Structures are given as C-alpha cells and as structure tokens.
Amino acid sequence: xxxxxxxxxxxxxxxxxxxxxxxxxxxxxxxxxxxxxxxxxxxxxxxxxxxxxxxxxxxxxxxxxxxxxxxxxxxxxxxxxxxxxxxxxxxxxxxxxxxxxxxxxxxxxxxxxxxxxxxxxxxxxxxxxxxxxxxxxxxxxxxxxxxxxxxxxxxxxxxxxxxxxxxxxxxxxxxxxxxxxxxxxxxxxxxxxxxxxxxxxxxxxxxxxxxxxxxxxxxxxxxxxxxxxxxxxxxxxxxxxxxxxxxxxxxxxxxxxxxxxxxxxxxxxxxxxxxxxxxxxxxxxxxxxxxxxxxxxxxxxxxxxxxxxxxxxxxxxxxxxxxxxxxxxxxxxxxxxxxxxxxxxxxxxxxxxxxxxxxxxxxxxxxxxxxxxxxxxxxxxxxxxxxxxxxxxxxxxxxxxxxxxxxxxxxxxxxxxxxxxxxxxxxxxxxxxxxxxxxxxxxxxxxxxxxxxxxxxxxxxxxxxxxxxxxxxxxxxxxxxxxxxxxxxxxxxxxxxxxxxxxxxxxxxxxxxxxxxxxxxxxxxxxxxxxxxxxxxxxxxxxxxxxxxxxxxxxxxxxxxxxxxxxxxxxxxxxxxxxxxxxxxxxxxxxxxxxxxxxxxxxxxxxxxxxxxxxxxxxxxxxxxxxxxxxxxxxxxxxxxxxxxxxxxxxxxxxxxxxxxxxxxxxxxxxxxxxxxxxxxxxxxxxxxxxxxxxxxxxxxxxxxxxxxxxxxxxxxxxxxxxxxxxxxxxxxxxxxxxxxxxxxxxxxxxxxxxxxxxxxxxxxxxxxxxxxxxxxxxx
Amino acid sequence: xxxxxxxxxxxxxxxxxxxxxxxxxxxxxxxxxxxxxxxxxxxxxxxxxxxxxxxxxxxxxxxxxxxxxxxxxxxxxxxxxxxxxxxxxxxxxxxxxxxxxxxxxxxxxxxxxxxxxxxxxxxxxxxxxxxxxxxxxxxxxxxxxxxxxxxxxxxxxxxxxxxxxxxxxxxxxxxxxxxxxxxxxxxxxxxxxxxxxxxxxxxxxxxxxxxxxx
Numbered sequence: 001x002x003x004x005x006x007x008x009x010x011x012x013x014x015x016x017x018x019x020x021x022x023x024x025x026x027x028x029x030x031x032x033x034x035x036x037x038x039x040x041x042x043x044x045x046x047x048x049x050x051x052x053x054x055x056x057x058x059x060x061x062x063x064x065x066x067x068x069x070x071x072x073x074x075x076x077x078x079x080x081x082x083x084x085x086x087x088x089x090x091x092x093x094x095x096x097x098x099x100x101x102x103x104x105x106x107x108x109x110x111x112x113x114x115x116x117x118x119x120x121x122x123x124x125x126x127x128x129x130x131x132x133x134x135x136x137x138x139x140x141x142x143x144x145x146x147x148x149x150x151x152x153x154x155x156x157x158x159x160x161x162x163x164x165x166x167x168x169x170x171x172x173x174x175x176x177x178x179x180x181x182x183x184x185x186x187x188x189x190x191x192x193x194x195x196x197x198x199x200x201x202x203x204x205x206x207x208x209x210x211x212x213x214x215x216x217x218x219x220x221x222x223x224x225x226x227x228x229x230x231x232x233x234x235x236x237x238x239x240x241x242x243x244x245x246x247x248x249x250x251x252x253x254x255x256x257x258x259x260x261x262x263x264x265x266x267x268x269x270x271x272x273x274x275x276x277x278x279x280x281x282x283x284x285x286x287x288x289x290x291x292x293x294x295x296x297x298x299x300x301x302x303x304x305x306x307x308x309x310x311x312x313x314x315x316x317x318x319x320x321x322x323x324x325x326x327x328x329x330x331x332x333x334x335x336x337x338x339x340x341x342x343x344x345x346x347x348x349x350x351x352x353x354x355x356x357x358x359x360x361x362x363x364x365x366x367x368x369x370x371x372x373x374x375x376x377x378x379x380x381x382x383x384x385x386x387x388x389x390x391x392x393x394x395x396x397x398x399x400x401x402x403x404x405x406x407x408x409x410x411x412x413x414x415x416x417x418x419x420x421x422x423x424x425x426x427x428x429x430x431x432x433x434x435x436x437x438x439x440x441x442x443x444x445x446x447x448x449x450x451x452x453x454x455x456x457x458x459x460x461x462x463x464x465x466x467x468x469x470x471x472x473x474x475x476x477x478x479x480x481x482x483x484x485x486x487x488x489x490x491x492x493x494x495x496x497x498x499x500x501x502x503x504x505x506x507x508x509x510x511x512x513x514x515x516x517x518x519x520x521x522x523x524x525x526x527x528x529x530x531x532x533x534x535x536x537x538x539x540x541x542x543x544x545x546x547x548x549x550x551x552x553x554x555x556x557x558x559x560x561x562x563x564x565x566x567x568x569x570x571x572x573x574x575x576x577x578x579x580x581x582x583x584x585x586x587x588x589x590x591x592x593x594x595x596x597x598x599x600x601x602x603x604x605x606x607x608x609x610x611x612x613x614x615x616x617x618x619x620x621x622x623x624x625x626x627x628x629x630x631x632x633x634x635x636x637x638x639x640x641x642x643x644x645x646x647x648x649x650x651x652x653x654x655x656x657x658x659x660x661x662x663x664x665x666x667x668x669x670x671x672x673x674x675x676x677x678x679x680x681x682x683x684x685x686x687x688x689x690x691x692x693x694x695x696x697x698x699x700x701x702x703x704x705x706x707x708x709x710x711x712x713x714x715x716x717x718x719x720x721x722x723x724x725x726x727x728x729x730x731x732x733x734x735x736x737x738x739x740x741x742x743x744x745x746x747x748x749x750x751x752x753x754x755x756x757x758x759x760x761x762x763x764x765x766x767x768x769x770x771x772x773x774x775x776x777x778x779x780x
Numbered sequence: 781x782x783x784x785x786x787x788x789x790x791x792x793x794x795x796x797x798x799x800x801x802x803x804x805x806x807x808x809x810x811x812x813x814x815x816x817x818x819x820x821x822x823x824x825x826x827x828x829x830x831x832x833x834x835x836x837x838x839x840x841x842x843x844x845x846x847x848x849x850x851x852x853x854x855x856x857x858x859x860x861x862x863x864x865x866x867x868x869x870x871x872x873x874x875x876x877x878x879x880x881x882x883x884x885x886x887x888x889x890x891x892x893x894x895x896x897x898x899x900x901x902x903x904x905x906x907x908x909x910x911x912x913x914x915x916x917x918x919x920x921x922x923x924x925x926x927x928x929x930x931x932x933x934x935x936x937x938x939x940x941x942x943x944x945x946x947x948x949x950x951x952x953x954x955x956x957x958x959x960x961x962x963x964x965x966x967x968x969x970x971x972x973x974x975x976x977x978x979x980x981x982x983x984x985x986x987x988x989x990x991x992x993x994x
Contacts, residue, residue, distance in 0.1 A: 078869075078903045082878075085871035166901030166909070167872025167953065 011288035018284040019277065026273040034266050041262040045233040045253050046226040052190035052251045053237045059186060060239055060249075064146055064157065067176055070103045071161045075172050081165040084110055084118070092119040105174040106156065111136065113169035126151050126175075135160050136171065148178070148240030148247050150198040155179075155205040155247040157240065178239070178247065183208035186249070193252040197236075199244060217250065231255055294322050298329065305333040350421040352398055353405035361420040361428055365478050368417075368430070372472065375417070376438050378429040378445055379467040379485045380404075383493060385425035392458065399455045401425070404462060411448040415441070428485070438468045442499055465492040466499045474502040483510070512558070517573040519555060520566055524575065524582050529553050531586045532752035535761070536604065536723060536743045539736065542769040544762055545743050546636060548604040549587050550752050551579075567608060576610045580617070584624035590755035592628040597759055602634035606668065609643035612651040618658060632661040638668040638689060641679060652684075659684045666723070671711065681718065688715040692726025695746070699731035709739050716740065730772075737774050803930040804967035807922050807944065809974055815926025816972060818847045822943040822955060823930055825918035827851070834889075835859055836900065836910055838866050843900055843910025847947060852916050855889040867903035872953065874898045874914060897945065897953050911947055927967060938962040948974035 074080060083095035092110065096119045100108035107122040115136050117128075131149045139145040139160035147158050155178035163170040183194040187208035195214045196205040204211050213231055226235050234252040238245035294317035304311045313330055316323045348360035356364070368375055382388075382404060389397040401421070408419050408427060418430040431441055446466055453460045467488035475481040484502050487510055492500035523529050533547035553561045570576045587603050594601065611617055625632065637658055644651040655665055666687035667680065671694055680688075690711055694704045708724070715722045724736050727746030736744055749772075750761060807819035835857040837844045841864070850856065860866050860883050869878040874896025879886050881904075892898060892914045900910035913919075920928040932938055939962065943955040950973055960968050 076906075081871065085876060166870045167874075167876070167897075167899040169953065 009292070011285075011292040014288040014291070015281070015284050019281050022280040022284075023277050026277055030269055030273050033269055034262075037262050037265055038259070041259055042226075042228075042233070045258040048253060048258075049192065049226050049233060049235045049251055052192045053235060055190045056186055056194075056237060056249055056251065059189065063176075064159075064240070067103070067157065067174075068144065068146060068159050068161065071105075071159050071172065071174055074099050074103050075161050075163040078165075081163060081168055084163055084170050085165065085168050089119065093121070096121050100174060103174060104176065106177040107173075107175040109173040110163070111171040111173060113171075115171070118170070122175075126154075126156075128173075131158065132173065135173070139171065146240065148245055149175075150200065150205060150246040153203065153205060155196045155198075155239075178206055180206045180208065182206070190251060193232075193254070195250040195252065196239075197248050197250055199238075199246050199248050205247065214250070214252070217252075228255070233258055291319070294319065298322060298326055301326065301329055305329060305336070353402055353421050355405050355408070355427070356418060356420045358420065358422045361418065361422055361430075362478060364418050364420075364430065365481060369471070369476075369478060374433045375471040376429075376431040376433050376441055377469040377471060377481065377485060378431070378438075378441055379422075379469075379489045379492075380408075380427040380429070380445060380449070381465045381489055381493065382425040382449075383463045383465050383498065396455060396458070400460060400462065403453055403455065403460070404449055407448045407451070408445070411444055415444075426489075433470070438470055438501065442466045442468050446499065464498065465489060467492045468499075468501045470502075474504070513569060516555070516558070516561065516566060517569050517575075520553070520569060520573075520579075521575060523553060524578050527582075527586075529579075529582065529586075530754070531583065531590065532754055533590070533603070533758060534745060534752040535601075535750045535758070535765075536745045537749050537772075539733075539741055539744050540774070542772045544601055544765065546602045546604055547758065548638070548745065548752075549583070549590075549606075551583055552752075571608060571610050576608060577614055577616065577620075580607075580611050580614075581620050581624070584620055588624040588628045588630060591625075591630050591634065594755060594758060595630070599759055599762060601758075602636060602664075604636040604638050604666065606638045607643065609640075609646040609651070612639060612643055612654045613647045614654070615650070617654055618661065621658070621663075622661070632658075632663045636664040636666050636687065638666045640669045640673065641667060641676065642673045644683065645676075645679065652682075655684050671707065686720060687723060688718075688720045689723040689725060690741075692746075695724050695726040695732060695736075696728060698727075698735055699729060705735065708736070708741075712736075712739050712741050733772060737772075802934075802965075803932045803938070803962055804927065804965075805920075805922070805929070805970055806925070806927040806967045807946065807970045807972060808926055810971035811974070811976070813971075815922070815924070816946055816948075816974065817922050817924050817926060819922040819926065819928075819944060819946040819970075819972065820847065820849055820913050820919055820955075821922070821928055821930065821970070822915055822917045822919040822945070823932070824939050824941065825932070825936075826916060827918040830854060833857070836912065837861055838868070838902070838908070841902075841905045841908055843908060845910075847911045847913065847921060849913040849915060849919055849921060850892060852895055852914055853891065853893050854914070855891050856912060857885060857889040859885040864904075866905065866908075868900060869903055870898050870900050872896065872898040875912075897955070899952070909947070911952075913945060917943075929967075932962075944970055944972060946972055946974055948977070950975065 077099065080095055080099050083091050086092065096108050096110055100121050105121075107120075107126060109120045109123060109128065109132075110118045112118050115133070120128075130151055131147065135145050135147050135158060138147075139162065144162065145160045149156050149158050156175040157178060158173065158175045160171055160173050163172050178196050183196060183206045186194040193214070194208040195211070195217075196207070197203070197217075198205055204214060207214055216229075217232070217234065218227065218229060226233055228234070232252040232255055234250055236248045236250050239247050239249050297314060297317070301311060301314060311333065314326070316326060348356055348363075350357045365375075382400070385397065385400075388400060404427065405419070405421065408416075408429065412419065412429060412431070415431050415435045416429050417432055418428075420428045420430075422428045429441070429445065435441075446464060449462050449464045453462070467485055469475060469481065469485055469488065471481065475484050488500050488502045492498055530552045532550050532552055534550060535544050536546040536548060537543070538545040551563055551567075553563075553566050555561050567576070567579070570579045584605070587605060591603055607617075621632070621635075625635065637655075639651070639655070644655070659665055664687060665683070665685040666689050667683065667685050668689050669691045670688050671691045688711070690708055694708050694711075698704050698708060712722045721742040722740075723743040723745060724741050725745040727733050727736065727744045727748045729748055732746075733744060733748060750765070753761060803823065805821050807816045807821070808814060809816055829851060831850050831854055834848070834850050834854050836848060837859050839861040841862060848856070858866075858868050858879055865881040865883050867879070867881050870876060874894045875890070875892050875898045877890050879890070892912060895914045895916060898912045898914065900908075900912065902908040918930065920930045922928045940959055942958055942960055944958050945955040946952070949956065956972070958970060960970070962968060
C-alpha cells in the first residue's frame with residue numbers, strides 16, 4: 001500500500017504534523033534522558049570500580065602484612081631454626097613442609113647465607129631463577145622483601161625473610177598463590193568479578209568465576225580510568241609493591257548487571273512516551289475532526305453552487321475564517337447567478353434592438369418543430385438599408401433598426417410568438433396561425449414598418465421586402481425553413497410588391513447548385529473532370545491543325561453537367577482560378593504525351609472573363625506548360641468578346657502578356673453577343689472563330705451563308721485567320737473551303753475525344769482526307 | 781666489666797712475653813670514626829694458654845662478658861645469675877650446642893674444641909647475644925677507647941698480616957684479615973665496616989623495662 005502526503009486530507013495532514021511534532025519531542029526527550037541515565041549508570045559503574053580498586057589494594061596490603069607477620073613468627077621458631085642448623089636434609093625438608101604448611105604457603109625454599117637452596121617445597125614447576133636472585137638481593141638490602149610474581153601459569157605473592165639465630169644465617173622464601181579462591185574472596189568483598197592476569201603475556205592466572213568471558217578482554221592500560229567492552233566495565237590495577245607489577249588484577253562489572261537498572265528505567269520511559277504520543281494523537285484526531293467537519297460542509301456547499309443546485313445558507317461555522325469563507329461562497333453564488341442570467345440574456349438577445357437573436361430564433365423553431373406546432377413565418381428585410389447607412393450614417397441606421405423593432409413589438413404584441421432580429425437588416429416573426437392568415441400578417445407588418453417616421457428631425461420612409469412561410473406546409477426542418485425563407489425573401493426583393501410567399505420547388509435549383517458547387521470543388525481537387533479534344537482541320541491541306549480542349553464533367557449522381565453550368569458555378573463560387581489551373585495542367589500533360597508519341601499539334605484553350613481578369617493567369621500558364629517543356633507557340637487562347645468587354649483594361653493586359661509569351665489569340669463565338677468591330681480592331685488577336693450557330697445549317701440558310709462569307713472576307717481583310725466551327729456535313733465544309741475559310745471544326749470531321757484516341761483518329765483521318773481536298777481550283 | 785676483663789688479659793699475657801707491650805692498635809667504626817670496644821685483634825703468634833674457670837655469666841639478661849676469647853679445648857661454664865631461666869644455644873658451625881632451660885649453674889660446662897666464632901643466644905630472650913672467640917693465636921681485646929696493645933717478641937719481624945673481629949661486623953661469623961704496617965711505634969688505626977650500634981632505647985627494651993619495674 002502506498003500513499004503520498006499530497007493525497008492526505010486536511011485532517012490527515014494535521015494529524016501527521018502534530019504527531020510528528022509530539023513524536024519528535026518525545027524522541028528527543030527520551031533520547032536525552034536515556035543518554036543521561038546511561039552516563040549516570042556508567043559513572044556509577046566507574047565509582048564502584050574505584051571503590052573496588054581501593055578495597056583490593058587495601059586487601060592486598062593487609063594480606064602481605066599478615067603473611068609476612070606469620071612468616072616472621074615462623075622463622076623465629078626455635079625448632080625450625082634448629083632444623084636448618086642441623087644440616088640434616090631429611091630433617092630440614094620435613095620441618096619446611098611442616099612449618100610452611102602452618103603458614104599456608106604454597107611454595108617454600110630455605111637458602112643458606114650465600115643464597116644457595118638447602119631445601120625446597122612445591123617448586124617443581126616454578127623457575128626460581130626468574131625472580132629469586134633479585135628478590136634476595138632486595139632482602140639483603142632491606143632485611144626482607146616482598147614481590148608478586150607471575151611464573152608458569154600462577155600468580156604468587158612471594159616473601160623472603162631472614163632466618164637468624166645465634167650463628168645461623170639463612171633465608172626463608174615463601175610463596176602464596178593468588179588463586180581462584182582468593183579471587184573469589186576479593187570478588188565477594190568488592191562486588192566485582194576479579195581476574196588475575198599476567199602483564200607480560202596477558203594470560204589469565206586466576207579468576208573468580210569460570211574464565212571464558214574474560215579471555216577476550218583488551219590489553220589493559222595502566223592503573224586508571226574505567227574501560228569497557230561489549231560485556232564489561234572494568235579497570236586494571238597493579239598488584240603489590242614495585243611498578244610495573246607483572247601481575248594485574250582486573251576488576252570487572254558485568255555490563256548487563258550494571259545497566260539492568262538503566263534498561264528498566266528506559267523501558268518505563270519508552271512506555272510513558274508511547275502513551276503520551278498515543279494520547280496526543282487522540283487529542284489531535286478529535287481536534288482535526290472538529291476542524292475538518294465544517295470544511296467538508298463548505299466543500300459540499302461549493303460543489304452544490306458549482307452544480308447550480310439551489311442551496312440554502314447553512315448555519316455559520318464557529319471558526320471566523322470558515323465563516324468568512326462561507327459568506328464569500330454565498331456571495332459568489334449570488335453573483336454567479338446574476339452573471340449567468342445576463343449571459344443567457346445576451347446570448348439570446350440582440351443588443352441593439354432587444355429582440356431575440358438568430359440563435360434564440362433557431363432554438364425556438366426547433367422547439368416548435370419538435371412539438372409539431374403549426375406556425376406562420378414572416379421574413380422581413382429592410383431594403384435599401386445599405387444606402388441608408390451610407391448616406392445618413394451608421395448611428396442613423398441603428399436608430400432605424402430600433403424603430404423597426406419597436407414598431408414590430410407594438411404591432412404584433414398579441415399576435416407574435418417570437419420577434420427576432422435574425423441578421424443585419426433582417427427580422428423574423430413567428431406567429432400563431434390561429435391569430436389570422438399569413439397575408440394579413442404580412443400586410444400588417446408592411447403597413448406598420450412603411451408608415452412615415454422621423455428620426456432626429458429627419459423624415460424616414462422604410463421600405464421592406466416580406467417573405468411568408470407556413471410551417472409545416474412549406475418546410476419541415478429548421479434547415480428547410482432557413483433556406484426557403486431566404487430564397488423567398490430574395491424573390492420578394494425582386495418582385496413588384498416586395499412580397500412573396502413560398503412556392504413549392506422554388507429551392508430545387510438552388511439545391512442543385514449547392515450540390516454541384518460542393519462536388520465541383522471535390523472534382524477539381526481529385527481530378528474528377530475529364531478533358532476531351534476536338535481537332536481543327538486546315539481546310540487547304542486537310543491536315544490536322546490543332547485541337548480544341550473541352551472540359552467535361554460526369555457527375556456520379558447527376559450525370560453529364562454542361563460546361564456552361566459548371567463553369568458559371570465555378571465563377572460564382574470563386575473556384576474558376578482553381579478550375580483553370582486544373583485544366584491548364586491537364587492539357588499540358590496531354591500535349592506532352594502527344595508530342596512524345598510524335599503527334600506534334602497545338603491546343604486551343606477557352607478563357608472566361610474571370611480568367612482574363614486574373615493577373616495570376618499568365619503565371620499559371622507558364623508554370624503548367626513551361627514545367628513540361630511545351631512552348632507557348634503551341635497554344636491558342638480563345639476568348640469571347642463579352643469576356644473581354646466585362647473588364648477591358650485587365651483583359652487587354654492579360655491578352656498582351658499571353659501574346660508576348662508567343663501564344664495565338666482567338667475571338668470565340670464571333671457574331672453572337674455584343675460584337676464591336678472597333679473592339680475587334682483593337683484586340684491583339686490573330687484568329688477569328690465564327691460561331692457555330694451560323695455554320696450548323698450553312699448549306700440550307702442563304703442568310704447564314706451571306707454572314708459567314710462576309711465575315712471571312714472581313715477577317716481576312718483585317719489580317720486574321722478564320723475558323724469555322726459546327727461543320728456537320730460535306731456541303732458546309734465545301735462551301736467554307738470555297739470561301740477561303742482557313743480552318744474547320746465540327747462533328748463531320750471529328751467529335752471531341754480523349755487525348756489517347758487522337759493518334760488513332762489522326763491515322764484514320766488521313767485515309768479519308770482525299771475526299772475533303774478542295775476540288776474547285778483544280779477543276780476550273 | 782670490660783675493663784676488668786682487659787686487666788685480666790693483661791695480667792695473664794704479660795708475664796709470658798719477654799718483651800714489653802710494643803704493638804699498639806686502635807679499632808674504629810669506619811662509618812663514623814668512633815672507637816670500637818670489644819674488638820678482637822689476633823696476631824700470627826701461637827699461644828696456647830688454657831683459661832682456667834672460664835665462664836660466660838648471664839646477668840640482667842645479658843651475656844657477661846659480651847665477648848670472650850678462649851683457646852681451643854676450653855671448658856666454659858654458663859652460670860645463670862638471673863632470676864629467670866635461660867635457654868642458651870648456638871647454631872655456629874664452630875660449636876653448636878644447647879643448654880635447655882635452666883637456672884643456676886648447668887651440670888656441665890661446654891667444651892669449645894674448634895677455633896672460630898661461636899655466637900651465643902638465649903631462646904627465650906631474643907635480645908641476649910654473646911660471643912666466644914676460640915683461637916690458638918696471640919690476641920687482644922680493645923677497651924672502651926678502642927685501643928689495645930699487644931706484646932711482640934723483639935727478635936721476630938713484626939707481622940704485616942693480622943686478623944680483626946668485632947661483634948658488629950657485617951659478617952661476624954669469621955675474622956677479617958687486615959694488612960698493616962707495624963714498623964712504627966705509633967698506634968695503628970684499624971677502621972672496620974660494622975653495623976650501626978643498635979638503639980638502646982628500642983621498644984622491646986622499654987617493654988622489658990616495664991617488666992622489670994613490675
């Protein structure tokens with residue numbers, strides 16, 4: 001289980017903080033107290049060892065005195081002296097045995113006045129030479145001598161006393177072992193454990209208890225301070241006169257025993273501190289709960305406010321801060337509600353007129369549609385409103401809108417379900433059909449709005465266009481309502497009375513345009529448009545002169561769409577630039593592949609008025625064809641006169657540029673629309689293309705023949721070449737050929753075809769070319 | 781008493797010699813220069829006079845005389861003049877003997893057959909100490925002022941080696957050989973290394989004093 005401090009609540013944090021504080025204090029107190037206790041106990045141990053050391057020294061001194069006294073008594077014994085003086089070895093040894101035993105000595109030696117042993121007792125494993133000569137020398141010097149020695153694995157308290165009598169000069173050497181028994185006595189008196197140890201080798205010589213725990217004691221220092229190991233407090237003292245003594249007594253106090261008291265107290269202390277921590281935890285818990293509950297209450301209050309639930313003001317908390325917080329929350333709730341209402345009002349109302357806005361209208365309409373409630377809809381447009389704004393200023397315009405809104409409100413106070421300003425100068429009125437028929441409603445509105453008025457002294461005559469719809473008869477969905485109302489309003493603006501009612505089917509064409517314009521965008525982007533090419537034939541040589549590129553669109557649902565329709569649509573929806581670029585690119589591709597196949601022909605391309613006004617066009621051309629290595633002299637651009645005239649200046653500029661690039665320019669559809677010969681004279685064109693309406697029935701219509709023939713002559717007179725399109729029979733072909741027309745185009749020679757088919761067609765066409773050659777000249 | 785002894789010695793030795801007293805000595809403590817009484821000088825001149833009725837008296841818990849010189853094979857009596865019994869003994873190699881507790885005069889005198897220093901003690905009075913020097917040579921004992929004079933025959937060259945002994949010698953179990961120049965007529969001073977004189981006023985003696993007063 002893992003948790004982070006951050007996930008703790010207020011109570012948890014308080015609890016953790018307070019408990020940490022208490023625990024830290026308790027720990028510090030406890031540690032300090034235990035440290036002092038420990039020091040105290042150690043000091044106590046040190047004191048005990050001090051006392052033990054003094055007692056030990058005292059006991060050793062007393063023992064030395066006692067032993068030396070008894071030895072003195074011994075050597076004064078006449079029998080003993082007699083035995084020594086007797087020079088009888090057996091007597092001497094038995095006397096030594098007897099008397100040394102009387103004194104309790106462990107070893108005994110009698111030396112003659114020269115220091116040579118005369119008799120020994122218990123010295124089998126003791127090397128007397130180690131210490132005796134020095135001891136004897138001291139005895140000679142001082143009368144007697146005492147020394148504690150370590151020999152073999154024993155500690156001995158050695159004495160040398162003179163044996164003198166009348167004429168007797170000898171020494172008695174006696175040794176008393178510092179054995180386990182003596183160590184036990186010392187231990188009992190000093191209340192410590194006692195170990196005798198050799199200074200030189202560190203080996204144990206005797207101990208008051210089984211020696212195992214004492215074998216690993218550290219090297220003892222000199223007499224002095226207490227030392228300690230894992231198991232013991234101890235100190236070492238030198239034994240006997242003469243420093244450094246070869247034997248040391250170690251006085252030891254079992255640590256466990258010394259610190260038992262300390263451990264007891266420490267346990268008590270820990271218990272007390274634990275209880276203190278637990279109690280303070282309890283207190284903190286209760287406090288935190290008391291503090292936390294009002295906070296949680298406030299949190300619930302805030303949540304309720306946030307959810308927008310109605311809340312009653314709870315009883316104020318006792319804590320001042322929390323009271324302030326609660327007041328702030330309540331105040332916040334009030335202000336939030338006010339702001340919400342204002343926002344909602346603003347969201348659904350028009351600021352200028354105070355009428356509902358389009359959003360409110362839409363919502364209301366959806367509501368009514370859902371309820372299938374019959375409605376009358378009146379759409380109102382203030383016509384000439386832009387002119388009003390332009391002439392009298394925007395303030396005046398705004399005031400006019402306000403006036404209109406006021407009048408609507410006044411007039412339709414009881415009849416209208418909703419009054420809405422749905423656009424800049426548009427209003428929509430929803431009314432209940434039961435309140436009266438649609439015509440009456442529209443008439444009332446018109447009369448009210450078109451009544452005379454003055455704003456700031458300026459007379460104002462509002463003019464309105466009105467559209468009427470009946471729901472659900474005329475429209476079933478919000479989308480239909482909006483679209484059909486708009487269309488009807490448009491119609492109303494152009495109708496004589498400025499009033500129109502919705503006519504069924506009125507918006508189908510609009511729908512089709514909408515679909516086509518959307519799909520055209522898609523088609524341009526995905527290459528869904530096809531290009532076909534119709535050859536132009538040189539009438540003199542009957543060879544293929546050029547092909548005219550024609551764009552075709554097969555809509556997946558609506559079938560064939562005529563170029564006139566989708567090009568117009570492209571112009572209206574601003575896609576003509578993209579379309580032209582697409583067409584140019586495709587033609588460039590096709591021409592490039594035809595040239596690669598060896599069919600070296602040029603292409604004629606139709607340009608619309610918008611194309612001519614597009615300053616980007618020449619760049620597009622350059623990019624499309626230059627990128628494929630096709631020179632502009634392969635290209636002919638066909639433009640109609642009306643296209644040139646719509647924006648003559650930029651059209652001329654574009655044409656000049658194209659001409660400068662080396663392209664041929666051609667006047668398309670000559671003879672239809674606005675034709676101006678002066679215009680023609682000024683255009684930088686090299687070719688004139690007679691409209692097919694003059695050519696289609698040329699062989700039957702003498703008037704057409706006259707026009708065509710004159711046009712050819714005129715064009716030639718102007719230095720232009722002439723192309724006739726729409727040739728559908730041999731008669732027309734021959735007439736044109738006779739009249740000197742330069743090129744012909746028409747179903748008789750070839751229908752428009754995809755680029756890959758051109759090669760095959762050209763090969764086939766050559767086989768029938770003979771039948772089209774001019775015959776007249778040869779015959780006559 | 782010492783003076784009397786000296787007189788006896790003078791009296792006994794002098795008639796034996798043709799010559800007059802002509803060897804003069806003074807024995808001193810080498811440590812402090814004080815004259816030492818009871819020092820024995822032995823010169824290399826055979827002398828075998830038997831001392832008749834030689835006796836070592838115990839009086840006032842003392843051996844009297846403190847130092848006695850006898851020729852070998854002398855019988856010495858140990859009359860007890862105190863009102864306590866004595867247990868006189870010696871562990872000296874020259875003569876080891878013991879006269880167990882007795883009062884008055886012991887049944888038999890002790891014969892000292894070997895030359896050497898015999899130290900006397902009483903087993904029940906530790907402070908009692910006496911010496912019997914057994915020698916077959918010509919000898920003298922110093923008086924209070926440490927001086928002694930010995931006869932030496934005029935027809936013999938004066939000795940350059942003599943032997944000296946004193947109770948307080950460091951090793952008082954034997955005599956000390958000393959080289960001396962006796963050609964002049966002035967007394968020859970013989971400084972000896974001796975133990976310091978024991979305190980007369982020791983605690984033991986005070987105790988004895990008190991016993992005596994009782």
